[in-house]
Amino acid sequence: MTDSPPFWQARRLDEMTTEEWESLCDGCGRCCLHKLREDETDTVLYTDVACRLLDTDSCRCSDYAGRQRKVPDCVRLTPAALADIDWLPPSCAYRLVAAGRPLPWWHPLVSGRPETVHEAGVSVRGRAISERRAGPLEHHIADWPGQMPAARKPRVRRQARDRSGPDGESR
Template identity: 75%
Template sequence: MTDETPPFWETTPLAQMTRAQWESLCDGCGRCCLHKLREDETDEVLFTDVACRLLDTTTCLCTDYAHRHRRVQDCISLTAEMLADIDWLPPTCGYVLVRDGEPLPWWHPLVSGTHETVHEAGISVSGRAISERRAGLLEDHIIDWPGEAPKDAFCRTRPRGR
């Protein structure tokens, strides 16, 4: 029997997390950095494979995170208060999972200890997104996968063969 302390994301309310804890909930998938459209008649979110110009589409990291708001006017700083009203975060998002009381999956960096598992599990946009600088019309890039979870995405342990 072990006397392990549960991880902070299981015991600390989102609104009470330190900045470092909050930031570490981001899995670095890049899905939230893809442009989305909203259908006028239905209010449905339409996902695209078009990434913010600051997103490195290979590593899925922001190339200027510290200054992103100055460089991209509509870049959003996610807060715990906003989570109740946001409907465009992917179902695999660490913030969404913790908000909903769900466990973080095996590939989340806080569980695996490395950011590589986000790519390995097929969660990230790496190799599947195009920069807004080259994309053209967003309407030509509507896709489904950013709003869906890949097979085995919510497993607590790494599936065999990965």
């Protein structure tokens, strides 16, 4: 019996179903941080300021279906739009898959658990501030949202083995 590769390795982004496309989002929230563009160099400057709709604990949009109505400049990411967007974080699965690169171990499609993106320290949880409290974006420029996370698998603590004998005495 042969195992077929996962959908993100077997299909191009524009061949994916809506469900497959949406599942590529790892839930890190980095794309929902405000960005500035340097006028002279056209360089993207990342901030640690989150869109007002981003729940900074869950790292999910609080009104995903109505986001573009409430935040008109919110970008609807599509395979066609992806080619023109230069501000997605380097860890973004859409960018990785488009470039033929593997998804990292912490991505929920690989780990099987949505919490691994937070456990690995990749998400904005505990690192972002809401735009409602932030003040000027220029005061919140940060490098980390635009860098590939140096995420390592968390160490698993082994439980101490019971070294007592049948009578309860230690050996």
